[in-house]
Amino acid sequence: MDLSNGSPVITDPMAMGQPLMGVLPSNMMPFSVMPGSYSSPAGAGLNVSRRKIEEVLVNGLLEAMKSSSPRKKHNLVFGQENLPEEDPAYTAWTATTCPSALASFKQIVAGAQGKKIAVFLDYDGTLSPIVDDPDKAVMSPVMRAAVRNVAKHFPAAIVSGRSRKKVLEFVKLKELCYAGSHGMDIMTSSANYEHNTEKAKEANLFQPAREFLPMIDEVSKSLLEVTSGIEGASIENNKFCVSVHYRNVDEKDWELVARLVNEVLEAFPGLKVTNGRMVLEVRPVIDWDKGKAVEFLLQSLGLSDSENVIPIYIGDDRTDEDAFKVLRERNCGYGILVSQVTEFLNSLVRWKKHSV
Numbered sequence: 001m002d003l004s005n006g007s008p009v010i011t012d013p014m015a016m017g018q019p020l021m022g023v024l025p026s027n028m029m030p031f032s033v034m035p036g037s038y039s040s041p042a043g044a045g046l047n048v049s050r051r052k053i054e055e056v057l058v059n060g061l062l063e064a065m066k067s068s069s070p071r072k073k074h075n076l077v078f079g080q081e082n083l084p085e086e087d088p089a090y091t092a093w094t095a096t097t098c099p100s101a102l103a104s105f106k107q108i109v110a111g112a113q114g115k116k117i118a119v120f121l122d123y124d125g126t127l128s129p130i131v132d133d134p135d136k137a138v139m140s141p142v143m144r145a146a147v148r149n150v151a152k153h154f155p156a157a158i159v160s161g162r163s164r165k166k167v168l169e170f171v172k173l174k175e176l177c178y179a180g181s182h183g184m185d186i187m188t189s190s191a192n193y194e195h196n197t198e199k200a201k202e203a204n205l206f207q208p209a210r211e212f213l214p215m216i217d218e219v220s221k222s223l224l225e226v227t228s229g230i231e232g233a234s235i236e237n238n239k240f241c242v243s244v245h246y247r248n249v250d251e252k253d254w255e256l257v258a259r260l261v262n263e264v265l266e267a268f269p270g271l272k273v274t275n276g277r278m279v280l281e282v283r284p285v286i287d288w289d290k291g292k293a294v295e296f297l298l299q300s301l302g303l304s305d306s307e308n309v310i311p312i313y314i315g316d317d318r319t320d321e322d323a324f325k326v327l328r329e330r331n332c333g334y335g336i337l338v339s340q341v342t343e344f345l346n347s348l349v350r351w352k353k354h355s356v
């Protein structure tokens, strides 16, 4: 199988399962609605048409919530027990489109001889298992050691939907770059960050959605208020985007969640909704995503020479598709769907140690 086109590969098809519907082939984009972006038809039918449009938007959101969340719980610890039940469509897709990254490891590193590898890692579902409480999605010491080792040998970055601060608290490693808020908050160097002057900190930061900060705070408060009566719903302010979690909400209330999110967003035409794994992500309508963040990081780390640099991106969610797409378009590197991440990272380090 030709691995040179940036298509996603998986680290072990048998251990796959956790990301399941969170990952789609790279040509499928995350669901997105922009409630403020439709224009209301003028005239007498305005209210009826508007209501119809609202219904379409709510139903669209609800469908996206259902399709991205076929299973309530899958606390798979990578490559270990608790494999969720098989999804025939997903299994067929991975079997035909995703070669195993571990089985293809030799081929990957053979193509990397004499070139520089850069490693990009998603956080939730990739470095940490998916759990019911987002505040408890901690990384295991084994995974942390693997990531630390990788960062010692390769330029490496975490690219997450979480706030940059939160993901740094989870990962606790200074050796990497961090891109939080789905790439809208990039810090190109975290070493000694807290000891830096404000000016030095600014120089390391790239925040393309900075002007949306007040709007995000406002929408976060509104979402918190309107969802406070829904059992299990929770709101996570990720600085430049907001997560509306419905993992712990009874399915009968999902429509209400969709309706309330849609209603709140009517007042914020500058924001849109995408969906992740049992989460609705409210984010600015700007042309920026994890893929753009990877491009930015490659550029600012002096790694934009696609002839000599092999970017490897490991992710599990729909938002990671944007990064896979960038690698495919650059015709370089590998997008890897998550499963045995530690094993893959450790193999990479072993290879690097033996190849120098």
Ligand SMILES: O=P(O)(O)OC[C@H]1O[C@H](O[C@H]2O[C@H](CO)[C@@H](O)[C@H](O)[C@H]2O)[C@H](O)[C@@H](O)[C@@H]1O
Pocket: 122, 123, 124, 125, 129, 130, 131, 132, 133, 134, 135, 137, 159, 160, 161, 162, 236, 238, 243, 245, 247, 276, 277, 278, 279, 281, 317, 319
């Ligand atoms: O880009 P990522 O690092 O993958 O972040 C995406 C979202 O991840 C988190 O939510 C997901 O993981 C939670 C903990 O396991 C789980 O409870 C939730 O259902 C998942 O959607 C995070 O809480 C979100 O803010 C991130 O946007």
